[in-house]
Amino acid sequence: MATVTVEVNGRPYAVGCADGQEERVRILAKQFDNQVRQVAEDVGQVGDLRLFLMSALILADELHEARLGGGRGAKAGATPASVATAVSTDGVAEALNAVAARIEKIAQNI
Template sequence: MANVNIKFNGKDFLLSCDDGQEEHLEELLTHINEKFSNLKNDLGNIGENKLLLITSVKIMDEYFETKKKIELKKNELKNLSDRFRELKSLVYEYKDNKEEEMKQLSQDYEDFKKEIEKNKQDYEKIIEEAANEIENFVEKANLENPVQ
């Protein structure tokens, strides 16, 4: 345990604290002494006990106000986190949907390509058959009506 000499309201006090906490204790007591001195100047000499009580109340009021603000910020952060998770979920859902659409478009493209190739082959076959029929017709016509 460490000991710290402090001055409060013009009086010296020796306080103990955990090792390494001396500077923090001095900082706290400086803050309390400042609040106490300000109240003493504002309210006059209304008695040390009453001033200590009012100082304590003011410090507790600051503490609770700070605690409320922290709770509000925690709630805001939680809401933002929830919104972020929701947005993240929507982004992944959108991404998955787009990937599925792209897969479907790719499949449709391949199917369309195959259909075009089949149509091309069918068209070539039809043209070849038509050319053969025309050739056969011309040959028959030449055989039936030889040129004189």
């Protein structure tokens, strides 16, 4: 198992991942960081845990909409291939769950 250090909202976090998945975790973390920073711009710095939760909920909502093939998360004229690509992002949800669990553990130790 590999460990990757990623930065979210200006803070480093060590994240475990399968060997060979380090770059994928870095890419996912960058996307998550962008979402967290957008939420922070919208609501202010309300603490990492709340920012992460709000960001995860937004991303989960987008993933849910993409799976349904309609609503805000889907683009007009989405093809079955693009919907299949969206559905294949289950790894994103798993990575977010792992990060959230780690954040909760860190928050309990503070």
